[in-house]
Amino acid sequence: MFIKKIALAGAVSLFASGAAVACSYENTVPLKSLTAGFEAWKAVTDAMAACGNFEPELDQEFRTKQPAAFAANPSLYHIGGVSNGTVTPLLNEGTIRPLDDLVAKYGQNLSPNQLIRVDGQIMAIAMMVNTQHMMYRSDIFADLGLEAPATYDDVLAAAEAIKDAGVVDYPLGATMKSGWNLAQDFNNMFLGFGGTFYGDDSMPMVNSEAGINTLEMMQKLAVYMDPEFLVSDSTYVQQQFQQGKIAMANLWASRGGAMNDAAESSVVGKVGSSAAPLAMAGGAPATTLWWDGLVIAANISDEEADAAFRLAMEGLTTDMVQANNDAAIWLVNGYQPSDMAAGAIATATAAPAPAPYPSTSQMGLMHTALGNVLPAFFTGEMSAEDALAAVEDAYKTAAEEAGLL
Amino acid sequence: MKPKVFAMFVGPSVFLMLLFIAAPLISVLVNSFQVTQPIVEVVEVETCTPGFLTQTCVTEVKTVPILDDFGKIQTTTKWVGLQSYANVLELDRVGEAISSGAWGNILQIDFWKALRFTLTFTLITLPFVLGLGLAIAVVVNNATKAVKGPVIFVSLLPFIITPVIGALSIRWLFYGDGIVTVWLEALFMTDISVAANGWAVEFLMMFYRVWHVAPFAFVIFYAGLQTVNQDTLESAIIDGASRWDRLRYVIVPHLMPLIIFITLIHLMDAYRAFEEVVGFSSQSQRITLQWLTYDLLQPDDAGNRAISRASASAMLTMIGIVLILILPLRRTWRDHKGG
Incomplete structure (x- = not known):
């Protein structure tokens, strides 16, 4: 029964995502993420899942789970989805890591507008405004x-x-x-x-x-x-x-x-x-004004953080945005504002x-x-x-x- | 049974009860007298966030906790006596309301608002649960054999359904353009907004609870009805007792211990009402004590949670349950000693 449900859910999600976005490499490090559950997050985590070895958890109640899950050592999730409202406890408790070196290594596709800086250090990567x-x-x-x-x-x-x-x-x-x-x-x-x-x-x-x-x-x-x-x-x-x-x-x-x-x-x-x-x-x-974006846990090994960030960048590609243009007001390169975005x-x-x-x-x-x-x-x-x-x-x-x- | 054998049988459950009931209770009790706070410092933080095209950077003064060498937030814990209870009870505002003569203002305070609703909810639903449960039991008992099975099954359905789902399904009948609301609107030719009226929400919450719990009372009473002494019933019929007389003088006295049992269980459960608030989103109109505790425990976006006040609120709820159970418990105790 359970297996059947999972299979069904998988089939539905494959069907729903429509344009599947391919991944440019094979991910070998097992990774997990905890994000909110709305359309834009589904698009991003689906694109990341194409690289393999990735278990996304989409939950609208993520805000109550995230601080405790990231405070654990090792952290229960490698990648977190946050907004400017929910990033505060993670910053206060020091459970997310600065991303400057990782941005230098993998962040060629990012625009400066996406880099959330706290006292000069990059602490999160924004993907959309709301x-x-x-x-x-x-x-x-x-x-x-x-x-x-x-x-x-x-x-x-x-x-x-x-x-x-x-x-x-x-x-x-x-x-x-x-x-x-x-x-x-x-x-x-x-x-x-x-x-x-x-x-x-x-x-x-x-x-x-x-x-x-x-x-x-x-x-x-x-x-x-x-x-x-x-x-x-x-x-x-x-x-x-x-x-x-x-x-x-x-x-x-x-x-x-x-x-x-x-x-x-x-x-x-x-x-x-x-x-x-x-x-x-x-x-x-x-x-x-709000932004939603990705953070990487502090309490994981540097290798895992490296793999997690690389995977996160696969979620924020131009291909992903073009396949899901109307799901959000994206900050990612390749976004074409539609009529509905004019107000925002x-x-x-x-x-x-x-x-x-x-x-x-x-x-x-x-x-x-x-x-x-x-x-x-x-x-x-x-x-x-x-x-x-x-x-x-x-x-x-x-x-x-x-x-x- | 030898004491040693008895101890071996009872030991594991005593141990588990200490571990899972007594220990958490003590920790909540201790927490209600303590306040644990992070040690904070005030710092200037420059935060750069995305606009649509370019970033905006703002420098703000922020209060942030200090981390220790292991990256954990440094905290201090101090004993505050009854301060958290005072914060929950807000007796100064109660005093103000009484001295200014505006008694109604007491019900603007969360705790008293919750207490008022919880008590009304508990005490009003009780007779309906007992009455409806007994009525269904008597009807089913008198039904012909052929329909008994299906009737029992249907009567039990509300009890089997997960509480929140049950509450939601009733909510959907009435809220917004729920099907019942649409019928009522067509019947009375007027616009009806159920969720905008406190009393209507209160009524729905009670209706749901009776609907949900009556089957439990029914099952217990139905079992009890099978043990009614048939000889007594027959002699009552010979003596010319009507159906109503038989119910009143034979069946109800026979079921009395079960009525007390259901009363006890219902008082305990209803006083801890919680699903109704979530299911009917009644926070703006009606809240319960259990929901108040939950709300205090929920972290906000910045990660704050009021653990001390939540503990005090939980202890007050427990004290409330003990007080409300004293009457029926005393009666059972007397019966027990007498019997």
Whole structure:
């Protein structure tokens, strides 16, 4: 039974990857990787697997496993997939190795943009950027004579017009599932309003004008959403789009490809993308920039690290990108931005540009506090001031326990 | 049995219980009084990350842990007494809410919110589990032989299904454009959003628990029904007792020890409710004590986890279970001594 399942899974994955990418050499060192499980990672690990002796593990819960697995000696995985959010514990604990010499040896295909440097040392190789930006139903916008919204006031105006026209169930979608997603939505808007999360002394600063503005704006937007927005994660919003139930959402660029997937989507070719809207005039787009990339474990032998890095480079080839062009906003040579990528590119190149997600120990605690407390504001149990004060209290308790205050 | 033989039989399980139950419990207890923190330093770090075309480099002040010679994070552990319990209970905020007269504000605090829901959940589902279990058992017992097997099988299904899968399947019936929600919307000609209403989510969570656990009660009661003294039943019929009288005065008293047993098990299980929160994504509306502990233990993106508060929360949950079990346990003890 088990064998049968494995065989079936293998057959399906072979079938799904479509254009199989060949490997230029035979890998002889047994290697393992732990990465997230979305489309782009599947493309990269499939390309690496073509070299043989490689066991990829794709798991959306990788963030909870990775720090402990890499802290083991020898490390349980050789190659790790990280984002700028999840690389922090690995850097703090020193469980990933500097890659400068390996980049010199095998990294001819890498562009300088891909090299993530911490204090001058290359610690990770980025493969793609990701950001939340505006996606909208271009057909509906054209019918109603609307422009792609540049600010959140435009978003509200467009939402009102769409609601009056009654062409979709709900004008807006948003990744506001309580917990990580809701906190991230707050972060986007808060940074758009020029907010600062904590001061130099690590004391929280979210109970500020920017914080209040953020919650008020989110509240105004929520009126146009499915009332069940507190259980709505990225996949849910993507499906709302695909089924034609919403007309706009500030959604992850990595979800763009799914809009034009004829097997799932009823709105193929009808979804346009533009930069993340501004929260206030003269500010940066209300979003954060993310990258996803590869790291190599510190607690493995130099030979293994050498083999692991060489294999990782096989995953980031031009062939791989050309075979999976629409799976992500790739940083790898050979990527041809499609229409769906326009929004992400406009966001990243805006002036002033949005900040990269600020990944620090303090931010981790703040993110958790926001995700746990803010639902009470949206269910109407707390006022904006009370909610933000409660966030600060929760953050302080956690920061004291973590030794940061 | 000779003491030595007895010891040899019991020894392994006592050893395993000490290893897998007592030892972790003690370590959680110790952890709840301690706080372990990394030794940190504040350093300026320059980080270069990709933009779409060119990199952006930022110099930030970051708090990073100091590593020792073996590359492990240096930590300090100190005894903090009841501080972690105070952090979980947040008694100062409770006091504030009481003194300002806004009692409802107590339920904005995670622990009390979780306690309120866990208790309501446990106590409301209990009579339904017992009642439904008994009802199915009586019905099956009176069913004709031909249908008994299939009926038992179907009644047991909810209990066999993995809890999270069961919760998800009920969630899919109701959340978003779930099939039941669509029917209800067509029936009442209105837009219904189940997951946006706390009470509706609470009801679904209880409904799921009763649906899932009633078969367990049914199996136990059904076994109990096979041992009811037929002579007593017959004499009750001769005395003119109705079906209801027979149930009330003969069958239920006979099943009393089993009712207490199921009550005990259900109180223990329901107080540790967890799958419902995950299955119904109810975090924004309703949380349970067990989920609170889990949430504190989950590392965030930066790798922080609140182990001390999680330990305190776990100990409080255990104390809660002991308190809630005292009543039924005292009764069993009395019966035991009396019998």
